[in-house]
Every structure is written in structure tokens, then in C-alpha cells.
Amino acid sequence: MAAANEDLFERISRELPVKLHRYKSGETHNGWVVPQHWQVHQATIALNGQVLFDGQANTLGVATYSKPFKGEIDFAELKQHVVTDPQNPDAYIFHCMWQYRPWDVDWALSIPYRDFQDFSPGTYEVNLATSYVDGEMLVAEYDHQGRSDQTIVFNSHTCHPHQANDGFAGVALLIRLFQWLQTRETHYSYKLVLGPEHLGTVFYLKDKTEDELARLASGVFAEMPGTRFPLKAASSFLGGQVIDRAIAHTLKHHAHAYELVPWRKGAGNDETVWEAPGYEIPFVELTRCRDLFDPYPQYHTHLDAPASLDTAALDEFFDILCKTVQVLEKNARLYRKFTGLICLSHPNYDLYMERPDPAVAKDLDHDSEKWGVLLDSLLRYFDGAIDILGIAEKHDLPFEQLYHYLLKFQEKGLIDIKFDPITVRRSPESASRDTFDA
Numbered sequence: 001m002a003a004a005n006e007d008l009f010e011r012i013s014r015e016l017p018v019k020l021h022r023y024k025s026g027e028t029h030n031g032w033v034v035p036q037h038w039q040v041h042q043a044t045i046a047l048n049g050q051v052l053f054d055g056q057a058n059t060l061g062v063a064t065y066s067k068p069f070k071g072e073i074d075f076a077e078l079k080q081h082v083v084t085d086p087q088n089p090d091a092y093i094f095h096c097m098w099q100y101r102p103w104d105v106d107w108a109l110s111i112p113y114r115d116f117q118d119f120s121p122g123t124y125e126v127n128l129a130t131s132y133v134d135g136e137m138l139v140a141e142y143d144h145q146g147r148s149d150q151t152i153v154f155n156s157h158t159c160h161p162h163q164a165n166d167g168f169a170g171v172a173l174l175i176r177l178f179q180w181l182q183t184r185e186t187h188y189s190y191k192l193v194l195g196p197e198h199l200g201t202v203f204y205l206k207d208k209t210e211d212e213l214a215r216l217a218s219g220v221f222a223e224m225p226g227t228r229f230p231l232k233a234a235s236s237f238l239g240g241q242v243i244d245r246a247i248a249h250t251l252k253h254h255a256h257a258y259e260l261v262p263w264r265k266g267a268g269n270d271e272t273v274w275e276a277p278g279y280e281i282p283f284v285e286l287t288r289c290r291d292l293f294d295p296y297p298q299y300h301t302h303l304d305a306p307a308s309l310d311t312a313a314l315d316e317f318f319d320i321l322c323k324t325v326q327v328l329e330k331n332a333r334l335y336r337k338f339t340g341l342i343c344l345s346h347p348n349y350d351l352y353m354e355r356p357d358p359a360v361a362k363d364l365d366h367d368s369e370k371w372g373v374l375l376d377s378l379l380r381y382f383d384g385a386i387d388i389l390g391i392a393e394k395h396d397l398p399f400e401q402l403y404h405y406l407l408k409f410q411e412k413g414l415i416d417i418k419f420d421p422i423t424v425r426r427s428p429e430s431a432s433r434d435t436f437d438a
Helices: 002-013 075-079 164-182 199-206 210-214 242-254 311-330 368-381 388-395 399-411
Strands: 019-024 037-047 050-054 069-074 123-133 136-144 151-157 189-195 216-222 231-234 258-261 283-287 332-336 383-387 415-419
Touching (some): 002 136, 136 164, 151 164, 164 189, 164 216, 189 199, 210 216, 242 388, 283 311, 332 388, 368 388, 383 388
Parallel strands (some): 151 189, 151 216, 216 283
Antiparallel strands (some): 019 136, 069 123
């Protein structure tokens, strides 16, 4: 497993020059333990000398971190050490609990239910040879430097072997996101963190200084992007943070189908680590999880293969990530340089947005009345009290279109547009928990 991890991050480094953080087996923090490297040498079940199952036939054939066992057991006891699923009769199941709880480690073999149906009462010979050696847990980090040190984090995990949606598709999309960021000048800095679920983030954050933590303004955990289910965003702990609002707005105007759910009601992942006491970094999880306890049919099985990924779903997920970044980068407040009512239709300005008129036939877009309602209030918004995202939310208008419209006011010398950096709320007193409300 050690060599496989090194190979993984070497391959990633060909896409991005990541920095590797290494944590030695046995290191502890808050009860979490960096596990040893684990290897399977043999994993067979035999009956009367005939091998019925070889756990090395599939990467998931042996429960992760299983201890060795060799001996004869009856069928009733064997069943206590078999992982199988009647709902996925051909699947090898990913059993990963012991990598988080090494103090509870036992042994188990993952047998497809269809094969296990052929097992019958008898005395079985089990030969499970595994070994543990001290090594290092690897966490990759990549930084895109913006004009500001205020940083947006994107995170995904690397610990689910041979599973495409739950892990590596998210990793791949975030690598592409940072390759896209490389081509852009940005206000914010952006940080990519890739490592084992929970454990990687726990140890990555534990040594950060207060100054380093203070620069982490918000973040997104990305996973399961290639299923055919609607996009799902689970809010930050307090809800209503700028990152919540930016993702919710982007989904509303650019996703084919989406759902906004409360904190930890998506699939549930490392957002709990980033939001832990003393860090409190607002983190949204973006996924395509069908249900918290039933994410998608191939979940945690060897059937979660690249062939199960939906290309259109991946493309849409990536587009949402990019558009969310653009909202964050362009959000600003508006400050007027005039007094009184401006005649927006005058040729000197040419800023009027036509709206329906009961006496005059006009060929207008379907959302023309929304823009008309905006104009009833827009000039009052030029007092810096509301950001562009807030205006877009209030009037149900796409951020990008609104932003470009407001640029015209600046070009006419009517307003100044001043970038509005993220202000993180860390107190629940002023927030609406478990909500995406602003």
C-alpha cells in the first residue's frame, strides 16, 4: 500500500506540482491514529481442501486492516467474518472501519453475495495472512497564490481503492479546477488538499498556526461527482456564509437539477474536520449523493468503476465549481457618484432595461420583468449596504449577467465597484444554522 500511495501522488504531481506532507504511523491527535501500512499475503477460504474463495482476486476482497487469522471454523462463525450485500449480489464490499479504529481491528473477508450463497454448513479452513509495517500517511497540498492571502480550500479524499465516484473522480475534477485556476489571476488564494478521509485533514490541520488558520476563509469538499443524481450541496455548520450563498446561487442558475440540504445531510465527509472547534472554517460539501445512507447503487463496492461515471454529470460538476469561483472573485459592493434619479434610457447612459408594457408590444426575454423590478430599486443599492450576490439573490437574477450590467454603470462614471472580501461568521448568535439563507 505504501508504494501504491507514492505512485498515486507521483501521478498527481505530473498534473500539479503538489507538496507532500508525511505523517508517521503511530502519530496521534485527539484520539486519531496514523495507521500502519497493511498488506495482504494470502486470503483463502477452503472446504475439504478445496478453495472456495480467494480474497486476493479483488482489491476489496479483504476488509481493510484485517489482522491475520489461520484456523478451522464452522459456518456460523465464518458468517460473522463475512462482508456481503444481497442488494449488490455481484459486488465486493469496501469495509474500511478499522483504518479509523485500529484498536478494534478484527478480520473479515468480502464475498459477493451470489458466491456466498453456495457456502453451506461445514468446517472451513481460513488462511488470512496479513502484515503491518510502520510507514507514512501522505497528504498532498497545492497552492494557487492570489493577490490576497485570504484562501479558499478545495478538498477530496484518496483512500478508497479502485472506487471511481467516491474519491478519485472528485480528486480528478479538483486537479482540473486548479489547472484552470493556473490560467487566471485571482483575488483570493486557493488551496487544494488531497489525502485520506478524515485522517488526512486531521493531521494536516493540527500543526497550523493561528495566522495560517485565519487565512482559510472557506472551503468545499467535492465527491461523488459522476452519478446521475442531482447535484447536492450540504450547508456549512452555521449556514448563510458567503460560500453557502455562492454555491446555492450557482446551482440555482446553472444546474439542471439540484438540492440544498442542511449541514451533514449530504454524504458527510471532512467538512467536520475543517469546521471543528478552533478551526471553524465554513465548509460546504458538494456531491451527487442520492441519500445520506444510500448514496448511489455502486457505493463502497468494486462496481464503483470508471465505466459507471456519467460524463455529462462530471462536466456539469466542474462547471459549477468554476462558476462558484467566479462569483467569489467578482462579488463587490457598489458606491454611487451621483445624486438624484438618473434617466437610464437617455442616450448618454443607455442603461435602461426594457420591461413589459400593457400598451406597447415588445419582443422581450422571459425575465424582462425581473430586470424591470430590479431597476425600481437598483439606484438605492449603490450605497454599499448590499453586495452584488445579495442583489442577484434578492431579484433572482444570474450573478454573471448582473455583474456585467453593473460594469456599464461604472463605465458611465455613475458608480465605483469595490471588491467585497469574505467575512467569516464564527458565532452562531448571528447565524441561521442548517440553512443556506443569507
